[in-house]
Amino acid sequence: MPLKHILGADHVVVTVRDLDASARAWGLLGFTVSPRGTHSPHLGTGNYTIMFGEDYLELLGVLTETDQNKPTRDFLAKREGIERTAFTTDDAAGGAAELKARGLEPLGPVHFGRPVDLPGGGTGEAKFNVFRWPLDQNPGGMRIFACQHLTRETVWIPELQSHANGARRIARIEILSADPEAAAKKMAGLIDEPATKTPDGWRVPSGGKRADFLFYDAAGFAARYPAAVREGAAAEGAVAIVIATGDLAKAKAASAAIAHGEETVSVPAARANGVVISFIPN
Incomplete structure (x- = not known):
């Protein structure tokens, strides 16, 4: 039975050791980089995003060590770069249940959020539900997970979708x-x-x-x-x-x-x- 709740690649996670330096570097490549975000405390990570039409890139760094970010810390101990790719899901709980029905043990769903500086002033919140394939299910060494966007309007902000590099x-x-x-x-x-x-x-x-x-x-x-x-x-x-x-x-x-x-x-x-x-x- 096909997976009903996986809808294609959502974003690529580029894990970095110096989050602010990476944002400056990618900005110099002609990308419009979002303001810095800080994830919920149990994740212990921060990010910058580079938004396109339906997908995006995420520059991710560890701010505080937690159980949730241990795989990311293990990755960074070896190198920076593309750690994982997220798929869009319309139902994280349903997607995780589909994996269980196939004999896989998903990690999650996990709910988290991060504050977002809005272009017109003020602050919103981006909210997500995510689940991961088991850590040992990493094709070619790249981990995969799925992300359900609960507040797309605070992630796909029009002002962030225009890039000098086109x-x-x-x-x-x-x-x-x-x-x-x-x-x-x-x-x-x-x-x-x-x-x-x-x-x-x-x-x-x-x-x-x-x-x-x-x-x-x-x-x-x-x-x-x-x-x-x-x-x-x-x-x-x-x-x-x-x-x-x-x-x-x-x-x-x-x-x-x-x-x-x-x-x-x-x-x-x-x-x-x-x-x-x-x-x-x-």
């Missing part, structure tokens, strides 16, 4: 694996989507019109990106985010990206907390 949406999340076929099929089984062999690796849609996942090996990574772009990237796990932009020339100018291939410009991983950021035409 960014509009996440087109693809790319994962480097020693066995991309196995990792892709693992992801496919966890979210009930097909894994398809393509000339550039194994692709798995996240659902609907949202971003795809692309799994490749070291040779595939090298074929997609020149060495100058790959510098600073991890040796395995999620390594790249492909962003669709409405103006490729604007993206190149705003981010000082490197042009390569056909209609592609990319920011080296060393400039973005270990993440290759690649821009393609929308």
Whole structure:
């Protein structure tokens, strides 16, 4: 039975050691970065978001050690970068129940929130219910979870959705694996989507019109990106985010990206907390 409550990729979590420094760095790449948020105390984390049309990027840092953020601290002990991807869910409790029916033990649902500075003045609150797949269910080394937005109006704020680099949406999340076929099929089984062999690796849609996942090996990574772009990237796990932009020339100018291939410009991983950021035409 297909998962009824998983609706495609919602956001990508880039975990960083210096939260404020990362916000400045991504701002210099032409992204409009939200004001800093602080999550509920039991999470012990803070964030900045980079909002697009239906999805977004999250820069996440640990502010206080808690049981909830131990997996993030374990990740940061090894590296910065893409720690996990969230899927949109319309019912976190229902989604968690679907995993249980498949013999998996989800973590959650967990409810939390964070205050939001509103553009017209004053403060609102962003509220969420989330659940996670078990920690050992991490295709290609990337953890996955699902997020139910209870207050979309305090997250998708129009003033935050316009970017100097023309960014509009996440087109693809790319994962480097020693066995991309196995990792892709693992992801496919966890979210009930097909894994398809393509000339550039194994692709798995996240659902609907949202971003795809692309799994490749070291040779595939090298074929997609020149060495100058790959510098600073991890040796395995999620390594790249492909962003669709409405103006490729604007993206190149705003981010000082490197042009390569056909209609592609990319920011080296060393400039973005270990993440290759690649821009393609929308």
